[in-house]
Amino acid sequence: RPGQNHHPAGPSTPPSSPPTQSLSVQRQLYERDFPLYKQPVEVGHFSLDSERRFFNDARQLRYYVEPEKSCPNFDLRDGYRGRFVKRDDRVKEKLDHILRWILANRSKLQSKDTAASSSPCALGVDIVTWRGHLTKLLTTPYETREGWLLAVTRMGGTLYISEVETEAARRDRENRTERHEEMMYWGYKFEQYTCADDAQSLPDPGGVVNTNEAFCTVVQTRLAEHRLLFSGEVDCRDKDPKAPSPPANYIEMKTSLEISTPKQRSNFYRFKLLKWWAQSFLPGVPRIVAGFRDHDGVVVSVETYHISKISQLIKNETNCWKPTVCMNFCCEFLSFVKSVVTEDNPRVVHLFSWDPHRDVTYSIHSDSQYSFLPDCSDHAVVS
Ligand code: 0WD
Numbered sequence: 001r002p003g004q005n006h007h008p009a010g011p012s013t014p015p016s017s018p019p020t021q022s023l024s025v026q027r028q029l030y031e032r033d034f035p036l037y038k039q040p041v042e043v044g045h046f047s048l049d050s051e052r053r054f055f056n057d058a059r060q061l062r063y064y065v066e067p068e069k070s071c072p073n074f075d076l077r078d079g080y081r082g083r084f085v086k087r088d089d090r091v092k093e094k095l096d097h098i099l100r101w102i103l104a105n106r107s108k109l110q111s112k113d114t115a116a117s118s119s120p121c122a123l124g125v126d127i128v129t130w131r132g133h134l135t136k137l138l139t140t141p142y143e144t145r146e147g148w149l150l151a152v153t154r155m156g157g158t159l160y161i162s163e164v165e166t167e168a169a170r171r172d173r174e175n176r177t178e179r180h181e182e183m184m185y186w187g188y189k190f191e192q193y194t195c196a197d198d199a200q201s202l203p204d205p206g207g208v209v210n211t212n213e214a215f216c217t218v219v220q221t222r223l224a225e226h227r228l229l230f231s232g233e234v235d236c237r238d239k240d241p242k243a244p245s246p247p248a249n250y251i252e253m254k255t256s257l258e259i260s261t262p263k264q265r266s267n268f269y270r271f272k273l274l275k276w277w278a279q280s281f282l283p284g285v286p287r288i289v290a291g292f293r294d295h296d297g298v299v300v301s302v303e304t305y306h307i308s309k310i311s312q313l314i315k316n317e318t319n320c321w322k323p324t325v326c327m328n329f330c331c332e333f334l335s336f337v338k339s340v341v342t343e344d345n346p347r348v349v350h351l352f353s354w355d356p357h358r359d360v361t362y363s364i365h366s367d368s369q370y371s372f373l374p375d376c377s378d379h380a381v382v383s
């Protein structure tokens with residue numbers, strides 16, 4: 001392969017030299033001090049209704065209601081046939097909802113200095129993306145099974161990052177077993193058992209589960225020199241009116257197989273808690289409520305995990321993941337992207353590609369199937 005490797009933490013590249021061609025994912029390269037990660041600030045939110053329509057408000061935000069018993073016996077299979085409307089996951093929405101939110105809330109973004117000065121960056125942020133895409137970057141140094149494709153376009157000085165489904169992921173999606181399809185429902189059903197529509201009411205386990213519905217927070221933060229704006233789906237909030245302001249009052253709901261052997265416990269810490277930690281740490285969601293279920297989809301216990309305590313929890317685990325490796329890799333990837341994607345053009349996509357046990361590489365595409373931003377002459381796309 002031509003070109004050199006982008007060296008993390010190496011001497012900084014002079015601005016005139018050509019960008020490097022690849023980025024290494026090896027963990028030991030990222031074992032250094034934790035990078036600066038500013039406390040994420042919620043700058044807005046939006047809702048998607050039962051028909052996946054966008055609303056610039058919090059109508060889909062739900063309220064957590066603690067289960068009556070520590071062993072609640074929730075039946076997660078209930079309603080799978082008959083009271084379930086599943087989002088069409090063949091439809092790729094790319095960044096469309098975030099772009100709509102930005103159009104409706106531009107004024108909240110332009111910070112005083114960018115609005116007044118001649119900053120080359122119109123939005124005042126370097127990176128716009130989904131939280132889920134950043135989660136994939138954080139977990140990459142520890143991922144051994146699934147690769148990813150991330151499309152990147154520079155427009156108005158800001159880099160937009162949108163995932164492209166890999167061939168392997170498409171095959172997996174098209175060949176899911178009936179059992180797997182049903183198990184994907186269980187997580188949503190658990191939310192229905194524990195979340196109410198307002199602070200005064202109770203959950204309604206007899207209602208319909210509709211996975212088109214979503215409440216998404218939009219947060220701003222900074223990872224080292226990278227100013228980030230991203231959105232992530234939030235399951236519910238603390239119903240106490242005295243709870244802290246968002247995102248500190250948000251709660252992430254999860255389900256997992258009950259842990260009955262040391263092997264299961266170790267796998268849970270090494271693999272599942274990594275994904276849970278990365279996903280909630282990014283937007284500053286402080287708590288996860290986990291429902292542990294048996295093989296028949298019955299929740300046998302409920303436990304709360306505080307994100308700030310997870311790194312302590314895993315410290316005694318051998319061969320475990322390190323938060324600093326996750327954050328340093330993500331930071332280095334964003335620097336790599338910035339050095340590569342210099343052309344400011346909504347029609348140009350740099351497609352970054354990674355497969356387990358390989359380096360990150362990229363290819364360049366103009367006016368291709370990968371384009372995901374509206375052209376200036378094409379306002380219809382997001383209006
Ligand atoms: O363009 C894309 N490739 C995707 C866009 C893939 C996945 C989601 N989305 C959009 C959807 O609009 C969704 O509402 O992003 C939103 C969620 O974004 P996120 O928070 O950045 O995604 P992530 O952190 O991966 O998932 C958060 C939750 C999931 O909760 P669990 O506990 O399972 O991690 O969002 C839900 C799911 O409840 N979710 C989805 N909902 C609808 N369609 C999808 C999906 N494809 N993926 C995850």
Ligand code: CA
Nearest residue numbers: 235252253254
């Ligand atoms: Ca969840």
